[in-house]
Amino acid sequence: MNKLIGLLTCLCFSTNLAVAQNKDASSIIKFGLFADTQYADCPSQNTRYYREALQKLDTCIEYFNRQEVQFTINLGDITDRKNSDLEVIKQHLSQLNHKIYHLTGNHDYKDITNNSVLYKQLSMPSEYYSFKKGDWVFIMLNTNEIASYANIAGTPKENEWNRMQEQIKQI
Known part of the structure; x- marks a missing residue:
């Protein structure tokens, strides 16, 4: 399909995790997930409704609460x-009404020249981190670590990026 009929700006749902069926309620974790809010203070364009993302995010927040x-x-x-x-x-x-944990996406790096500034803005302890809830450990991975948009110029990551590009060209 060449055109998207609808755009889901904010995917939100909550889920329960239990260690095993016979565990008590204290081992259940209930958390919310959302992705791709992609808010921008700009007019809608084609099927992208940037400002409307705030209303969808509010709906998501109300649901989680x-x-x-x-x-x-x-x-x-x-x-x-x-x-x-x-x-x-x-x-x-x-x-x-509760804590939020963040991961970054490629759009989040716009206007950023120092990735640690973005992580600080999102209250992320670092680009990779973990946290524990009950018996569960959540590992937050940075899938943007080696990417042309992720401010790698002048870092060892730039060499890795260049090496990866060369390998791809050889395929």
């Missing part, structure tokens, strides 16, 4: 075009 999830995970691409849009998103996320 009603479901009384223990925490939420943002899977990335919270903004679409510029880092300054992140402040508006963070204001909306402050309505969550």
Whole structure:
């Protein structure tokens, strides 16, 4: 299909994890996930409704709060075009009744020249981190570590990126 009929700006749901069927309720973890909010303070374009993402995010937040999830995970691409849009998103996320953990997506690196600034803005302890809830350990991976958009110029990651590009050319 050449055109997307609809655009899901914010995928949100909550889930329960239990260690085993015969474990008690204390081993159940209920958390929310959302991804690809891709908010931008700009007019809609084709099937992209950038400003409407805030309303969808609010719906997601209200749902998570009603479901009384223990925490939420943002899977990335919270903004679409510029880092300054992140402040508006963070204001909306402050309505969550629980902690939020972030991962970054490729769109989140726009206007960023130092990745650690982005991680700090999202209250991420580092680009890779983990946290524990009950008997569960959640490992947050940075899938943007070696990428042309992820501010690698002048770092050892730039050499890795160049090496990977050369290997791809040889295939």
